[in-house]
Amino acid sequence: MFPPPDPVSYYQAMTAVDVPRFVRADGPDKVTGSGRYAADLQQPGMLHAKFLYAGRTHARITRLNTEPARTIPGVLAVLTAADVPDVRYSPGVADRRLFATDVVRYESEIVAAVAATSVEAAEAAVAAIEVDYEPLEPVTELEAALADGSPLVHPDLDSYDIDDGIVAHGNTAGFSSIELGDAPAAMATAATVVSSCYVADSCHAAPIEPRAIVAQWEGEKLTVWSSTQVPFDARAGICQTLQLPTNRVRVIVPHLGGGFGGKCGFHFEAHIAALARAARRPVKLVFSRREEFMVPDRRREGMIVDITTGLDDNGHIVARTGWIAIDNGAYIADCAFFPQLAAMHVAGPYQVPNLQVEAHLVYTNHQPSGSVRAPTAPQACWALESHTDELAATIGMDPVEFRRLNGIDNDTVGPSGQHYERTGLQECITAATELVGYGRDLPEDEAIGVAIGWWPSFSMPAGAYVKIDDDGAGQIITGAQECGTGAVMTLRQLAADELGMDPEDFQLVYQDTSAGPYDTGATGSQTLFNNGRAVVGAARQVAEQLKALAAGQLEAAPADIVLADGVGSVVGSPGASVSIAELAATAAGGELLLGHGSGSPTQAPEVGATCVGDQGMAAWVSPQVSCHAVHIRLDPDTGVVRVLKVGAAHDSGRIINPMGALGQVHGGVIMGVGQALTEITVYDHDGHQLNPMLLEYKLQTAADGPEIEVKFIESAPGDGPGGAKGLAEAPNVATAAAIANGLARLIGHPVRHLPMTAERVWTELTGGIDSTDATKRQEA
Amino acid sequence: MAFTIATTVDEALERLADGARPVAGGTDLVVGARQGKVPLPHDLVAIDRVDELLTIGQDDHGARIGAGVTHDRLLSNPLIVGDYTALADGAALIGSPATRHVGTIGGNVMNGSPAMDTGAPLVVLGARIELRSATTTRLVDPLELWTGPGTTSARTDELCTACLLPALPARTGSAYVRLEFRRAMEIAVVGAAALVRLDESGSVLDLHIALTAVAPTIMAVEGTEVLMGRTVDDNLTDQVAALASEQASPISDLRAGDRYRRHTVGVMARRAVQAAAQRAQGTMIDVPVNRAIGIGAAR
Ligand SMILES: Cc1cc2nc3c(=O)[nH]c(=O)nc-3n(C[C@H](O)[C@H](O)[C@H](O)COP(=O)(O)OP(=O)(O)OC[C@H]3O[C@@H](n4cnc5c(N)ncnc54)[C@H](O)[C@@H]3O)c2cc1C
Numbered sequence A: 001m002f003p004p005p006d007p008v009s010y011y012q013a014m015t016a017v018d019v020p021r022f023v024r025a026d027g028p029d030k031v032t033g034s035g036r037y038a039a040d041l042q043q044p045g046m047l048h049a050k051f052l053y054a055g056r057t058h059a060r061i062t063r064l065n066t067e068p069a070r071t072i073p074g075v076l077a078v079l080t081a082a083d084v085p086d087v088r089y090s091p092g093v094a095d096r097r098l099f100a101t102d103v104v105r106y107e108s109e110i111v112a113a114v115a116a117t118s119v120e121a122a123e124a125a126v127a128a129i130e131v132d133y134e135p136l137e138p139v140t141e142l143e144a145a146l147a148d149g150s151p152l153v154h155p156d157l158d159s160y161d162i163d164d165g166i167v168a169h170g171n172t173a174g175f176s177s178i179e180l181g182d183a184p185a186a187m188a189t190a191a192t193v194v195s196s197c198y199v200a201d202s203c204h205a206a207p208i209e210p211r212a213i214v215a216q217w218e219g220e221k222l223t224v225w226s227s228t229q230v231p232f233d234a235r236a237g238i239c240q241t242l243q244l245p246t247n248r249v250r251v252i253v254p255h256l257g258g259g260f261g262g263k264c265g266f267h268f269e270a271h272i273a274a275l276a277r278a279a280r281r282p283v284k285l286v287f288s289r290r291e292e293f294m295v296p297d298r299r300r301e302g303m304i305v306d307i308t309t310g311l312d313d314n315g316h317i318v319a320r321t322g323w324i325a326i327d328n329g330a331y332i333a334d335c336a337f338f339p340q341l342a343a344m345h346v347a348g349p350y351q352v353p354n355l356q357v358e359a360h361l362v363y364t365n366h367q368p369s370g371s372v373r374a375p376t377a378p379q380a381c382w383a384l385e386s387h388t389d390e391l392a393a394t395i396g397m398d399p400v401e402f403r404r405l406n407g408i409d410n411d412t413v414g415p416s417g418q419h420y421e422r423t424g425l426q427e428c429i430t431a432a433t434e435l436v437g438y439g440r441d442l443p444e445d446e447a448i449g450v451a452i453g454w455w456p457s458f459s460m461p462a463g464a465y466v467k468i469d470d471d472g473a474g475q476i477i478t479g480a481q482e483c484g485t486g487a488v489m490t491l492r493q494l495a496a497d498e499l500g501m502d503p504e505d506f507q508l509v510y511q512d513t514s515a516g517p518y519d520t521g522a523t524g525s526q527t528l529f530n531n532g533r534a535v536v537g538a539a540r541q542v543a544e545q546l547k548a549l550a551a552g553q554l555e556a557a558p559a560d561i562v563l564a565d566g567v568g569s570v571v572g573s574p575g576a577s578v579s580i581a582e583l584a585a586t587a588a589g590g591e592l593l594l595g596h597g598s599g600s601p602t603q604a605p606e607v608g609a610t611c612v613g614d615q616g617m618a619a620w621v622s623p624q625v626s627c628h629a630v631h632i633r634l635d636p637d638t639g640v641v642r643v644l645k646v647g648a649a650h651d652s653g654r655i656i657n658p659m660g661a662l663g664q665v666h667g668g669v670i671m672g673v674g675q676a677l678t679e680i681t682v683y684d685h686d687g688h689q690l691n692p693m694l695l696e697y698k699l700q701t702a703a704d705g706p707e708i709e710v711k712f713i714e715s716a717p718g719d720g721p722g723g724a725k726g727l728a729e730a731p732n733v734a735t736a737a738a739i740a741n742g743l744a745r746l747i748g749h750p751v752r753h754l755p756m757t758a759e760r761v762w763t764e765l766t767g768g769i770d771s772t773d774a775t776k777r778q779e780a
Numbered sequence B: 001m002a003f004t005i006a007t008t009v010d011e012a013l014e015r016l017a018d019g020a021r022p023v024a025g026g027t028d029l030v031v032g033a034r035q036g037k038v039p040l041p042h043d044l045v046a047i048d049r050v051d052e053l054l055t056i057g058q059d060d061h062g063a064r065i066g067a068g069v070t071h072d073r074l075l076s077n078p079l080i081v082g083d084y085t086a087l088a089d090g091a092a093l094i095g096s097p098a099t100r101h102v103g104t105i106g107g108n109v110m111n112g113s114p115a116m117d118t119g120a121p122l123v124v125l126g127a128r129i130e131l132r133s134a135t136t137t138r139l140v141d142p143l144e145l146w147t148g149p150g151t152t153s154a155r156t157d158e159l160c161t162a163c164l165l166p167a168l169p170a171r172t173g174s175a176y177v178r179l180e181f182r183r184a185m186e187i188a189v190v191g192a193a194a195l196v197r198l199d200e201s202g203s204v205l206d207l208h209i210a211l212t213a214v215a216p217t218i219m220a221v222e223g224t225e226v227l228m229g230r231t232v233d234d235n236l237t238d239q240v241a242a243l244a245s246e247q248a249s250p251i252s253d254l255r256a257g258d259r260y261r262r263h264t265v266g267v268m269a270r271r272a273v274q275a276a277a278q279r280a281q282g283t284m285i286d287v288p289v290n291r292a293i294g295i296g297a298a299r
Helices: A007-014 A027-032 A119-128 A142-146 A183-189 A231-242 A269-279 A289-294 A335-347 A377-394 A399-406 A425-436 A487-499 A527-554 A580-588 A658-677 A735-747 A758-765 A774-779 B009-017 B029-034 B071-076 B078-083 B085-093 B097-102 B105-111 B119-124 B234-247 B258-280
Strands: A047-053 A059-065 A075-079 A110-116 A130-135 A167-169 A172-180 A192-200 A212-218 A221-226 A249-252 A283-286 A303-311 A317-329 A355-363 A446-457 A464-468 A474-478 A506-509 A561-564 A567-570 A573-579 A593-597 A610-612 A621-635 A640-651 A707-712 B002-005 B021-023 B043-046 B056-059 B062-066 B128-132 B137-140 B146-148 B159-166 B172-179 B190-198 B204-212
Touching: A047 A119, A047 A269, A059 A110, A075 A119, A075 A269, A110 A119, A110 A269, A142 A317, A142 A355, A172 A335, A183 A303, A183 A317, A183 A355, A192 A377, A212 A269, A221 A231, A221 A269, A231 A249, A231 A269, A269 A283, A303 A335, A303 A377, A317 A335, A335 A355, A335 A377, A335 A446, A377 A399, A377 A446, A377 A658, A377 A735, A399 A425, A399 A446, A425 A446, A425 A621, A425 A640, A425 A707, A446 A735, A464 A487, A464 A527, A464 A580, A474 A487, A474 A527, A487 A506, A487 A527, A487 A658, A527 A561, A527 A567, A527 A573, A527 A580, A527 A593, A567 A580, A573 A580, A580 A593, A621 A735, A640 A658, A640 A735, A640 A758, A658 A707, A658 A735, A735 A758, A758 B258, B009 B021, B009 B043, B009 B159, B021 B029, B056 B078, B062 B078, B071 B078, B071 B085, B071 B097, B071 B105, B078 B085, B085 B119, B085 B172, B085 B190, B085 B258, B105 B119, B105 B159, B119 B172, B119 B190, B119 B204, B172 B258, B190 B258, B204 B234, B204 B258, B234 B258
Parallel strands: A047 A283, A221 A249, A317 A355, A474 A506, A640 A707, B002 B043, B021 B043
Antiparallel strands: A047 A110, A059 A130, A075 A110, A167 A172, A172 A355, A172 A610, A192 A303, A212 A221, A212 A283, A303 A317, A446 A621, A464 A474, A464 A593, A561 A567, A567 A573, A621 A640, B056 B062, B062 B159, B128 B137, B128 B159, B172 B190, B190 B204
């Protein structure tokens, strides 16, 4: 009906940035349907896997009988804990096994797995397995879980393997604190002290592709196709739990249908590999939507945040204290660094000379939490930034002015005692507020809320090869993983820049642990930051080779050769040139054009703070900062909030691929709108999820998208290639907070419960009691 | 498992008499089965290619909408948008473009959900539902058709063949408004339809209100007679809101609590009456009302 919008002019209309045309390498496959996802794969003789889940949130298994399942026609393997090596795993705290042994700790804990010739036979077999349980008291409330005498989720925690630096005991899976100066003493001198409490519910990553895995053995060698964001982690998990050497296991990721962190970590690859070995056939697992919501150890953690800030007479922050409880769920997954990261977000990108923040990661009988895009940040930023508007209101200062005064700036020290030489925060505040016209008159049901946020760049090992074939076209072979961010696609641009070629001259070989060198995967906004370094290193080696070849042909010194526009030429005499294709053809008959790169990850800076339970999260490499200003309208009769426009200004260092970068900000903002208003995972009293479906778990749709205008502040270069920092998670940090601040202006006080659903907003407007409201709960 | 594709009503009725269940767009039946609500019936007859069910016709008595007419046809049909606007408002809110493209009015009516979006509009517009079996044809009042959540008084051998709408007098307008938390892929939290007929001076001659998702079935609001002869002002719409809130008997579930539903159904009723009155006066309000004014409007 409508002609498809030209992507370039579309983005130019949406943004203040100039956008060069750059088509993603995986774009055509995805939009034409020719791309294959893990669930599309078929192998001869392939079986179908189904899991038996506990169905109760805390119970002891008293009897388990799989015999009835084995007699069902078509069933070729039935596995329980007894059939796999007895290995406990998980980074930080080794607190789980592939299958439940004695106690089940959340409703989707896997008790048994079945492989059968049809999905129906596998389902029948799962239903036939007999299990008796003795109920145990579920732990579902954070404060109660931390209280003395609470039932314990892991009574034997002290006997588990726990990494150095992790403080775990009782129902605390991890405790971290950040302390700078003397917060209590400074607080006592403050002219104004404001305390706030906020509660955030948990929510989900909800990628559109439910996960799928295919495992196949050939002799002693295992190949696993998995919809994972982190194939090397998946490989490590398989090797650890099934006790296999790394070089016998290959993990390949076909096209990935979104992840948002939900597909980070090692999940079910080992279960499927074990089934395939037992059945001597390839085995496939495809999750239903319900399973995608309920089973993986990836859920955005619920959180309680108490913050107190003291100000001097001029409105400067003199001290801040904070207490955070994070719902870890039943197993730690990758949450070990969450407490310290949450503490950094409650401290915020402010100049806080005296800080004391404590964070508890709390075991409960909920589904385990795990990295979802910018873990801990949207909730903690929402709490801090709502609190910040309360501070400004208390002293009668404009909230934007308050942030200018107290926010970090060039050559200032932040709350963990880290010195920031350059930061774009102040420019972000100016840009975002200008984008939405902060300060202008609005109708009485409309308001603009502003929030600032930050996020580190994660410095990691990475590796890549670059080669140029006989026809002059290139290949980048990398361990990097794509989850939709486009970061891997942008690697082509980096190689092309080094070699004077066109990005589209390069093909990518990626998402295969046996092809590319190690990479951390599509996690921590790290791909371009680290793999970019590797690709630039590899491309530079090839550039040296090309220059030497060109120098020979053009009778010049290699140092005088420049590579540009597909040719090597002599500086100062552009007539003397030879095409890269010609050089490649020559090389093909001799020493091949082949480079490799890795490079050293940037070292973390020194910080002044004292950290208990230190996970390295108080010292940030290349910090990214942002400001979101959001124009909203409230329907006071129903509490429905509509986001009209978002101005998003980001310092993510130098932007290498503006179109990809804009996509990240747009996506992060939309996710933030959902977290702010509609996305909530609802539990019953015992910790069962009540809305594991897209009808009742309300993601934002395209029709809900606000106008989003983006500005990139590039004045504070990062340590990544060409001055880049990370980007994928930062846009998800400040949106919910900015919406909250707009809403608080309209209501007269903040809504202290995230998401700020229409019903909660209406309850606030009518002065009613929301029984789950934090302040009310504390009074009760 | 048997699956037949009927091409005539008679063929479909024969299959129903044999125990088959009809499937039109399948957006309730198949989706519900996949969610594990009710297993897929073993004997199905597809009715989406029965031409007789696909027409929208008009005569002096009013309009006849074939049961197989899809929501996207309803929301763009000039007769429905012009004369029976509340129905177009409702159809335009259903699911997504894909849902509206295959979901039918017959399926919506016969599925009998208390949250259905064509139900309240059909009630205020005075619709009659035509049910046919191999041997009988009857017209039923939709409020008598729906007997509870997901249940109807139709016999298993009866097919819904059409919805009949009476011709509407001049200066009549209708509207349907629902409370939704997002602008697509949503199910009514609550909703309200209104029909308003005004005389030349703007006084109310006729006013009907029906409510969505606040009772086991779509329900009509009673006691609107007291509003006759009055103008549609804040006083009147306050009274409308109060009537709707009082008569609703909402439940608490995942989507909303009962207190909130009881309050907001009044708000929806007020807005539906306001929009219907404006349309009765000849003011154009685009379909659906939800996007033009009120919840989620872009302004
Ligand atoms: C994603 C999604 C979003 C949705 N959003 C909405 C929404 O916003 N509002 C809303 O009201 N609904 C919504 N629905 C529900 C559904 O789309 C509608 O109710 C639709 O009108 C059903 O029509 P159908 O033709 O698909 O019915 P089917 O699924 O084919 O049938 C539904 C039931 O009616 C019976 N039936 C169908 N036709 C006849 C007939 N002619 N005579 C007798 N019995 C019949 C069937 O046997 C079955 O029991 C949504 C569904 C989905 C999947």
